[in-house]
Amino acid sequence: METDNIASGERFSLEVLGFMQLAIDQAKLALDNLEVPVGCVIVEDGNVIAAGRNRTNETRNATRHAEMEALDVLLVQWQRTGLTAAEVAEKFSACSLYVTCEPCIMCAAALSIIGIKAVYYGCANDKFGGCGSILSLHSSSSEACISNGNSGSKSFKCCGGIMASEAISLLRDFYERGNPNGINGDQPF
Amino acid sequence: MSSENDDAWPIVHVPGRPPVPPEQQLTVNVVAAQIEQPKLTNTIIRRLSQIAPLEDLHHVKRVKKNCLEGGKIQLSVILCLAPENGDFDGIPCDVKDVIGSYQLSPFVAKVCKYAALSKEEWVEQCKLWPTSYHQPTYNISGITGFSEEDSQSIVSFMKYALELSKSHGNVVVNAAAIVDPLSNQVIAKACDEVCSWQTPKTEVGAECSSSTKSSPEMTGCIEHESCLQRCSSGGPQQVETSISCLHPRWWVDEQTHRISSFWHPLRHAAIVAIESSAARDRRLFPDVRYRDEATREECILSPAKSQAKRQKTDGTDVDNDDKNYASHGNGDLSSKPYLCTGNDIYLVWEPCTMCAMALVHQRVRRVFYAFPNPSAGALGSIHRLQGEKSLNHHYAVFRVLVPQDILNKAKTSITGS
Numbered sequence: 001m002e003t004d005n006i007a008s009g010e011r012f013s014l015e016v017l018g019f020m021q022l023a024i025d026q027a028k029l030a031l032d033n034l035e036v037p038v039g040c041v042i043v044e045d046g047n048v049i050a051a052g053r054n055r056t057n058e059t060r061n062a063t064r065h066a067e068m069e070a071l072d073v074l075l076v077q078w079q080r081t082g083l084t085a086a087e088v089a090e091k092f093s094a095c096s097l098y099v100t101c102e103p104c105i106m107c108a109a110a111l112s113i114i115g116i117k118a119v120y121y122g123c124a125n126d127k128f129g130g131c132g133s134i135l136s137l138h139s140s141s142s143e144a145c146i147s148n149g150n151s152g153s154k155s156f157k158c159c160g161g162i163m164a165s166e167a168i169s170l171l172r173d174f175y176e177r178g179n180p181n182g183i184n185g186d187q188p189f
Numbered sequence: 190m191s192s193e194n195d196d197a198w199p200i201v202h203v204p205g206r207p208p209v210p211p212e213q214q215l216t217v218n219v220v221a222a223q224i225e226q227p228k229l230t231n232t233i234i235r236r237l238s239q240i241a242p243l244e245d246l247h248h249v250k251r252v253k254k255n256c257l258e259g260g261k262i263q264l265s266v267i268l269c270l271a272p273e274n275g276d277f278d279g280i281p282c283d284v285k286d287v288i289g290s291y292q293l294s295p296f297v298a299k300v301c302k303y304a305a306l307s308k309e310e311w312v313e314q315c316k317l318w319p320t321s322y323h324q325p326t327y328n329i330s331g332i333t334g335f336s337e338e339d340s341q342s343i344v345s346f347m348k349y350a351l352e353l354s355k356s357h358g359n360v361v362v363n364a365a366a367i368v369d370p371l372s373n374q375v376i377a378k379a380c381d382e383v384c385s386w387q388t389p390k391t392e393v394g395a396e397c398s399s400s401t402k403s404s405p406e407m408t409g410c411i412e413h414e415s416c417l418q419r420c421s422s423g424g425p426q427q428v429e430t431s432i433s434c435l436h437p438r439w440w441v442d443e444q445t446h447r448i449s450s451f452w453h454p455l456r457h458a459a460i461v462a463i464e465s466s467a468a469r470d471r472r473l474f475p476d477v478r479y480r481d482e483a484t485r486e487e488c489i490l491s492p493a494k495s496q497a498k499r500q501k502t503d504g505t506d507v508d509n510d511d512k513n514y515a516s517h518g519n520g521d522l523s524s525k526p527y528l529c530t531g532n533d534i535y536l537v538w539e540p541c542t543m544c545a546m547a548l549v550h551q552r553v554r555r556v557f558y559a560f561p562n563p564s565a566g567a568l569g570s571i572h573r574l575q576g577e578k579s580l581n582h583h584y585a586v587f588r589v590l591v592p593q594d595i596l597n598k599a600k601t602s603i604t605g606s
Contacts, residue, residue: 061467062528062550063460075453085452089441105574106546110455113437113543127579128546134579135572137542153437153565 012162016120019043019098020162023122026053026066027100027170033058037170040066040099042074044091050074067099067107071114089115093154096120100167102160105130108137111156118157122167131158198344200335200557203569203586204306205576214314215302217246218271220280221253222293224264233266233291240283241269248304250319267318271297342373347559347589350535353380360431365462366535367553376469376532379461381433383440384452433457434541435562459536459544463551466529474526528552539566539588545574549582556586 012020019041026039030053039053052070056062074095078088092114097103100122103111108130111119119131119138130137138158209215224230234251243249255263268288272279277295280288288295300318305311311322335343346368353364362381369376433440433456440454533555534548540558545567548556556568556575567574568586575586 056550059467060470060528061464062552063463063547068455071455072453076451079451085440085443085454104546104550106543106550109437109541109543109546113440113454115438115441127581128549130542130546134577135542 015046016098016162019048019096020100020120020122022048022051023098023100024163024166024170026051027167030054030066031170031174037174038066038099038101038167040070040097042070043096043098044094049095050077063106065104065107067097067103068110070097071110093117098162100163100170101125102129102131102133104128105135105137108135109153112137112153115154116156118159120162121158121160122162123164123171124160131160198340198347198592199590200340200343201588201590203575203588205573205583206303207569207573208306209303209310212313214310214317216299216317217302218275218297219243219246219249219300219318220268220271220277220284220295221265221298222268222288222295224252224266224291224293226291227262227264229291230264230266233287236287237266237268237284240287241281243267243270246270246300246302248320248322249300250321253319265298267298267300268293268295342370343557343587343589346375346533346535347557347591349375349378350537351559351591353378354537356380357431363432363434363458363536363538365458367462367466367529368533368535369531370533370554371531377462377466379458379465381431381458382456382461383433383454384431384443432538434459434538434544434566435564437541437543437565455543457541457544459534459540460547462534463529463547466532466551470526470528530554533557535589538562539568539570541565542567542572542574545572548584549574549580552582553584556584557589558586559589559591561588 022041023039026041027037028039030039031037033053033055035054035057037054040051041048042050042052050070050073052066052068052073054066055064055069058064074092075088078091083091093116095116096118097111097116098120102121102123102125103119104125105128108119121131124133126133128134132138137153138156140153140155224233230252237251243251249267251267253265255265257263269281269284275297280295287293298318301314301320305314305320305322308322311320314320346366350364350366353366354362356364357380364380365378366375367377368374437454437457440452443452529548529551531554534553534557536544536556536558538558538560539562540548540556541562542565545556558568561570563570565571569588574580575583
C-alpha cells in the first residue's frame with residue numbers, strides 16, 4: 001500500500017476536497033483557540049460523523065491530537081447506543097479519516113489499532129509522520145504473522161497531499177504568532 | 190551496575206540502535222591517502238576539516254597511524270566520503286586541489302558507520318580504521334550506570350508498577366507509574382483500561398511516595414513475577430491478551446465488557462497515566478490564560494521566547510530543565526512544569542508504538558520497563574523510537590530485569606556445569 005504525495009489538489013475528487021475543507025475548518029478552530037492548527041473529520045457512507053481538532057495546550061496532554069479527539073467522540077457515542085466491540089470494529093472498518101496533516105506515529109498506530117479503512121491527509125509530517133514519513137504504520141500490518149486473528153495491527157489505505165498548502169499556511173500562521181504553551185500537536189515543522 | 194547476586198535487579202540500558210556484534214559493523218567507504226611528509230599532516234588536516242568535514246562520522250579519526258617494520262611510522266588521512274559510484278571524478282573540487290597540491294595517491298578505505306557502544310566493539314572497529322570511544326556522557330544519569338541509591342529507588346518504583354499490574358485480581362494488565370525523580374514521588378499511575386473504562390479519578394495526585402511505602406514481601410513478589418513471566422513468555426491466552434500493548438487488536442474480540450461500563454481500545458496504561466499527569470498539572474498550575482484576558486493577549490503577542498527555550502529540552506540538557514522544574518511552586522506560567530519534562534515512567538511491559546510515541550510527545554525523560562513486548566514493542570522489539578533521529582525529543586530507555594530471571598539463569602548455569 002502506497003502513500004501518494006500529490007502537490008496539487010487537481011487530482012482529487014470534489015468529495016475528497018469537500019471533506020478536507022471541513023478538516024481545515026476544524027484546524028482553524030484550533031488556531032482560534034491557540035492550539036496547533038490541525039483538524040480532522042471522520043466520514044461514514046459519505047457523511048461526516050465526527051470531527052476533532054488539537055487540544056494539547058488546553059489539556060496539557062500532548063497526546064490530545066485531532067485524531068484522538070475524533071475517535072473518542074465515536075467510541076463514546078457508539079457505546080451509548082449499545083454497540084458491542086465487534087460492531088464498533090466493523091463500523092470503524094467502513095470509516096475514512098480526513099486530516100490536515102499526516103498522522104503522527106502515535107495517531108497512525110492508534111488508527112491501525114482501531115482498524116480505520118482509509119486516511120486522507122493534507123501536508124506531510126517530516127518529523128513525526130507515521131504514514132510514510134518516518135514510519136509506515138499504515139502498511140506494516142502485523143496481523144499476517146500472528147495466526148490468532150485480531151492480535152496485531154491492521155493496515156489502512158493512505159493518501160496524502162490533499163490541499164497541503166492550505167494546511168501548511170495555517171501552521172505557518174500559528175508559529176509566526178508563537179506557540180503560547182509550546183505543546184506540539186501534529187506539526188511538521 | 191550493582192553486583193549480580195540473587196536478589197539484584199539489573200538495570201540495562203536499551204540503546205537507540207540495536208547492538209551489533211563487533212565483527213558485523215556497518216561500514217561506509219571513504220577516500221584516503223598516505224601522507225608522505227609527516228610535517229604536512231597538521232596543515233592538510235586543517236584544510237580538510239574546512240572543506241570536507243566528516244559530518245556523520247565524528248567518531249572516526251581523521252588520521253590513521255601505522256607502525257612499519259624498523260620503527261618507521263606511516264600516516265594516512267581521510268580526504269572525504271567516497272563518491273557513490275566509487276569514481277574518483279566525483280571527489281569535490283576542493284579536495285582534488287588538496288590531492289594535487291600535496292601529490293597524494295587516493296585509495297578507498299572502509300570506516301565504521303556508527304560510534305562503538307562498547308569497548309569490545311571499539312577494539313574491533315579500530316582494526317578497520319581507528320575510531321574514538323567515549324563512555325556515553327549524556328546528562329541523563331543512568332546510561333553510565335546508576336548509583337546504589339538510584340538503583341534502589343528505580344527498583345522500588347518498578348516493584349510498585351508490578352504491584353499495580355496485579356491489582357486487577359486474576360487478570361494481569363500493563364501498569365504505568367509516572368515519577369518525579371526530584372521528589373521521589375509517583376505523580377500519576379494507571380493500568381490498562383481497554384476492557385472496562387473507568388472515569389479518571391479526580392484526585393490522582395495522592396503523591397504516594399514509594400520510599401515510604403513498605404516494599405512487598407520478597408517471596409510474594411517473586412511468585413508474582415513468575416506469573417508475569419509466564420504470561421510474558423506465552424502463558425495462558427486469556428491472561429496474556431489482557432495486556433493491551435502486547436495485543437493491541439484483541440479489543441475487537443473482547444466479549445467480557447459489561448453493558449454498564451465503558452471500554453476503550455486506546456486506553457493503554459501509558460496513555461491513561463499521561464492523561465492523569467496532565468490532569469494533575471492543570472490542577473496544581475491553573476492556567477492563567479483562561480482567566481485573565483490581558484495575560485491571554487500577552488501570550489498571543491509575545492513570541493514566547495523563554496518557553497521556546499524550555500521546549501528545546503531533550504535528553505541532553507535535562508539537568509538544566511530539572512532546575513526549572515524544581516523552582517515551580519505557584520501557577521505562574523514561567524515556572525509551570527512543561528508536560529512530563531524531567532519525569533520518569535515505569536511500565537511492566539515494553540510499550541507499543543502508540544504508547545511509546547505518546548511518551549515522546551509528553552516529553553518523558555526516562556522509560557523503565559520490566560518485560561519486553563516481542564509482538565508490538567516500540568522500544569527495542571519491533572521499533573526503536575528512542576533512536577529515531579527525526580523526532581523532536583528522545584528519552585533514555587532501560588529494562589529492569591526482575592530477579593526471577595537471574596534465579597533461573599543461576600539455576601541453569603549451576604546444573605549445566
